[in-house]
Amino acid sequence: EVVLTQSPATLSVSPGERATLSCRASQSVASNLAWYQQKPGQAPRLLISRSSTRATGVPARFSGSGSGTEFTLTISSLQSGDFAVYYCQQYGNWPLTFGGGTKVEIK
Amino acid sequence: EVQLVESGGNLVQPGGSLRLSCAASGFTYTNYAMTWVRLTPGKGLKWVSSISGSGERAFYTDSVQGRFTISRDNSRNTLYLQMNSLTADDTAVYYCAKHPHDGDSHFWYFDLWGRGTLVAVSS
Numbered sequence: 001e002v003v004l005t006q007s008p009a010t011l012s013v014s015p016g017e018r019a020t021l022s023c024r025a026s027q028s029v030a031s032n033l034a035w036y037q038q039k040p041g042q043a044p045r046l047l048i049s050r051s052s053t054r055a056t057g058v059p060a061r062f063s064g065s066g067s068g069t070e071f072t073l074t075i076s077s078l079q080s081g082d083f084a085v086y087y088c089q090q091y092g093n094w095p096l097t098f099g100g101g102t103k104v105e106i107k
Numbered sequence: 108e109v110q111l112v113e114s115g116g117n118l119v120q121p122g123g124s125l126r127l128s129c130a131a132s133g134f135t136y137t138n139y140a141m142t143w144v145r146l147t148p149g150k151g152l153k154w155v156s157s158i159s160g161s162g163e164r165a166f167y168t169d170s171v172q173g174r175f176t177i178s179r180d181n182s183r184n185t186l187y188l189q190m191n192s193l194t195a196d197d198t199a200v201y202y203c204a205k206h207p208h209d210g211d212s213h214f215w216y217f218d219l220w221g222r223g224t225l226v227a228v229s230s
């Protein structure tokens with residue numbers, strides 16, 4: 001199965017700063033990668049699909065890039081509601097797999 | 108409102124059984140493939156099982172194959188997960204999630220999730 005490694009595990013950022021999250025795949029998944037945001041007690045929310053396509057209603061400060069084995073989620077200017085856990089997920093190969101998550105916390 | 112609401116989670120003894128349900132609303136349920144995903148503190152998110160919109164095709168992760176059965180009742184807009192022979196490793200929050208297609212696609216990401224239901228397996 002495709003193993004997704006997210007880094008860092010925890011990212012401490014001040015509001016207004018830029019956050020860069022990484023997701024590395026153990027083998028190529030082409031552009032078949034999605035990103036989700038999850039806040040405590042809430043359902044995960046789709047942010048990005050197909051590596052770089054923002055989901056409906058997702059602010060433009062969220063952007064995704066990459067293909068093959070290296071992917072990045074960038075939050076250009078962190079707002080208070082962006083502090084959460086972020087997961088990547090690949091759907092290029094079965095079984096579907098997720099990264100271990102990156103917690104973005106307030107610095 | 109477009110939403111998924113899971114129920115049925117509980118404390119169960121090892122070897123026991125449980126059936127989870129997921130009620131869908133706000134969209135044409137039969138048109139979309141559905142999946143169960145679980146979250147454990149130590150292992151993160153793990154795909155468990157998926158089913159096509161018609162219910163004709165189902166897929167399972169190896170660790171639950173033969174113990175879990177996914178099904179759906181399209182007349183009731185409800186997804187199910189029958190879990191048998193439960194072990195401590197099955198302890199997790201179980202989420203149901205929707206795909207943006209009926210199963211005849213390779214875009215198997217999730218565009219809608221529920222809030223989850225907790226399954227705890229312990230004696």
